[in-house]
Amino acid sequence: MIEFKVLKKSLKSNARLGVLKTPHGEVETPCFVPVATQATIKTLSSDEIVSAGSQMVISNTFHLHLKPGEKLIKSHGGIHKFANIKVPMMTDSGGFQVFSLGFGRDHGVSKVEKTKPEEIIKKGSQPKLLKITDDGVEFTSYVDGSKIFMGPKESIKIQESIGADIILAFDECTAPTATEEYTAESLLKTHRWADICIKTKKTDQALYGIVQGGKYRNLRVESAKFMASRPFDGFGIGGEFGGDKSQMVKMIRWVTEELPENKPRHLLGIGYLEDMEKIIKAGVDTFDCTVPTHYARHGNAFTSKGKIDLTKTKYLKGKISKEPLDPECDCFVCRDHTKGYLAHLVRAHEITGLSLLSFHNVHYFNRYVGEIRKKIKKGLI
């Protein structure tokens, strides 16, 4: 059960300021949703999730189903108790991960990537590593090699056991290389599955329908209208965004303009810093992205002066070594440590270094969106 209220609509763009009430607290939107794939934000403790300013996190149904299994999570009283997470939570339906094992792996493509003509996915194609049927997907567990079937019913039941505040409908996430014909056929399935998800769900968790349709305007609009016509509590915008980022904002707007204004919209798996203001101006309320923790684990920190790579030796010498990561940041890492010490930890392969950078980056992303909220409030964007 969630309640969403739009507090202010921008006059300059589709941006909105809102508040999303969930059983585990309120979320100010627009909001960055850090990824806690396996029931933790990588390297952070549950207290640090909160102190890094995270308002909501998203865990992953596919991974949690395989490890440790939703039974254990349910037996603990749901994911909040299992992981001691104190902020509202979402779970992804598992669709993206399941399909990534298929065409995504076959063709080495991700959500935003250029089409290579030789890898076009045509109607009737099947990926190598999994079997897509009308009812779902059969794949092999990477944990124990067992055969697993996941479709809309299975996904909803698993998500009910996990027990996040917001759950997502199971969809086929089409690859950037899919033809219009393939995408149209896939969309029919995604829509049929959406209705099965609505019918299957027995809990009072909020359920979001996922808009797909690839890079095809007619399909995106059709999908948004379909989802808007169903009794969903909110909407996810999934799939690929046009082969390159310049198309992304335009494509998001095709969708948001068809969706009801009084329900929240979540953009799945997109949230580079340089994208944030754009996607928010396109009418997105929440969005998730692994960038802050992923980059941290590779020694990179986001700062008000740009991204810095602490694997470089220049941070070990002279004046720069004594500077904080970001003089404008008020997180404990910037308060307590210098670039020199952090670069030392990174170069010495100390886990502490990765944890400190992860904390800073998540804090930075959360603060960054906070600044965008202020801009909307002030009528600047």
Added chain:
Amino acid sequence: MIEFKVLKKSLKSNARLGVLKTPHGEVETPCFVPVATQATIKTLSSDEIVSAGSQMVISNTFHLHLKPGEKLIKSHGGIHKFANIKVPMMTDSGGFQVFSLGFGRDHGVSKVEKTKPEEIIKKGSQPKLLKITDDGVEFTSYVDGSKIFMGPKESIKIQESIGADIILAFDECTAPTATEEYTAESLLKTHRWADICIKTKKTDQALYGIVQGGKYRNLRVESAKFMASRPFDGFGIGGEFGGDKSQMVKMIRWVTEELPENKPRHLLGIGYLEDMEKIIKAGVDTFDCTVPTHYARHGNAFTSKGKIDLTKTKYLKGKISKEPLDPECDCFVCRDHTKGYLAHLVRAHEITGLSLLSFHNVHYFNRYVGEIRKKIKKGLI
């Protein structure tokens, strides 16, 4: 500059209760000294070092010299400021690491290991990977392949730049497989180096002399008497302890009984839980050991019911999965998390799991020694 005061001497053993005053605070002894090899306790933040109850930590001169170099540390104002460490600190002289690169690596031996007859180190032997001379050791940096020379002068100068409260004299740490003749000759060198360390040191850091002598009683007693005759602020007990642990306590007592009562004694690199009470009863005041963090990174937790291995699937099921790691522990990991969740993190290779276990284990070791202090206070041991 340190000040050491014995507050109580046991009537039942050589155990003593004391307080060690340093420029960065007071340490209640006996005290476990967690290892912060590269200027961090592995996986912990500097605040967590304190909240895990650590009273003092020990960093490593050899590793810090190679990475990031003492110059950077000095330019930050010393290791406390460099690493934002808020408790008193020691540095190891680097002797053990340098010599581990030699015979230790050649023969695959550590401090406590059975002698293999075919690997006896005789007088005049030289290890393969380094060159031991009268003035020190020449070895190759594992960081950049450069040739590095380290002897007593070099070690003291590096330790002065690092700036810990307590620094250690540079010694040759003989391997368990060294003959008496080799050990006797090595000891002369260690003693000569001790005098060079005293003469070299210009700061008011406390300097400990290191007692060596291998498993040979005459040499241990000779070494202890030699160190006791010099103006050291305290003493380290180094080297090997007799090929097996049953000999260890006896050998420590040979040494402590020769050392002045009013100065602190640090046992180097020993501190399994099952050893602690024994070494304390043998008259040791402080001791360092990597066990809590090392085991944590392999998924093991120390608890009042024994060591548990969270890589096992049994922690993912039933009643046991819902128990805290240790119901008798008051650390935040035991307060916030279950065995099931921690086992999930460990099995899912989440760094968060290793950090949480490291915190718990360090906290557990610190608390364990706290209980031993209470026993001495009550006259029980």
